[in-house]
Amino acid sequence: xxxxxxxxxxxxxxxxxxxxxxxxxxxxxxxxxxxxxxxxxxxxxxxxxxxxxxxxxxxxxxxxxxxxxxxxxxxxxxxxxxxxxxxxxxxxxxxxxxxxxxxxxxxxxxxxxxxxxxxxxxxxxxxxxxxxxxxxxxxxxxxxxxxxxxxxxxxxxxxxxxxxxxxxxxxxxxxxxxxxxxxxxxxxxxxxxxxxxxxxxxxxxxxxxxxxxxxxx
Numbered sequence: 001x002x003x004x005x006x007x008x009x010x011x012x013x014x015x016x017x018x019x020x021x022x023x024x025x026x027x028x029x030x031x032x033x034x035x036x037x038x039x040x041x042x043x044x045x046x047x048x049x050x051x052x053x054x055x056x057x058x059x060x061x062x063x064x065x066x067x068x069x070x071x072x073x074x075x076x077x078x079x080x081x082x083x084x085x086x087x088x089x090x091x092x093x094x095x096x097x098x099x100x101x102x103x104x105x106x107x108x109x110x111x112x113x114x115x116x117x118x119x120x121x122x123x124x125x126x127x128x129x130x131x132x133x134x135x136x137x138x139x140x141x142x143x144x145x146x147x148x149x150x151x152x153x154x155x156x157x158x159x160x161x162x163x164x165x166x167x168x169x170x171x172x173x174x175x176x177x178x179x180x181x182x183x184x185x186x187x188x189x190x191x192x193x194x195x196x197x198x199x200x201x202x203x204x205x206x207x208x209x210x211x212x213x214x215x216x217x
Contacts, residue, residue: 137165
């Protein structure tokens, strides 16, 4: 009898213990807070904020450095010298001297273009005529011939244009204003083939005539 009660008590105790384990498993899990782990305990060096130099400030610093080293002075001197030479003597193309009197015409304003102009503008253009003498100012014979022709006819205005030669030296020698055909722009526009050449410019066309030295237009 006593053994029977012992077995009963053991059974009840085991059942109660199993129920208590089930209740514990059903309770929500609670996460424990974990302290952060310090990976680096020693300081390597001084901490400084990272900053980027402004681009304009960087460029100004480079400019000041270049100016201090004299780079700008050298470049400015080269530029002044190049501009002075360019103003004194035009960039030119080599044209042969004229051997005979020869004339060709270059069309300017067409009839269609003239129709679009107002009446007073059209009338002024048709009345206007200008003359240009193209020559090589580095050739003394052509320079003397151009200066002589310029002084012969003071009634009709004439503009001397050098395609080559020292413009300032010519003006000092002959006391005549001289213009330059920079880059041979007008030379190509009027299809000049030899020098000297006289261009009579009107609204509808340009008359281009070449003259050998010694012949007068």
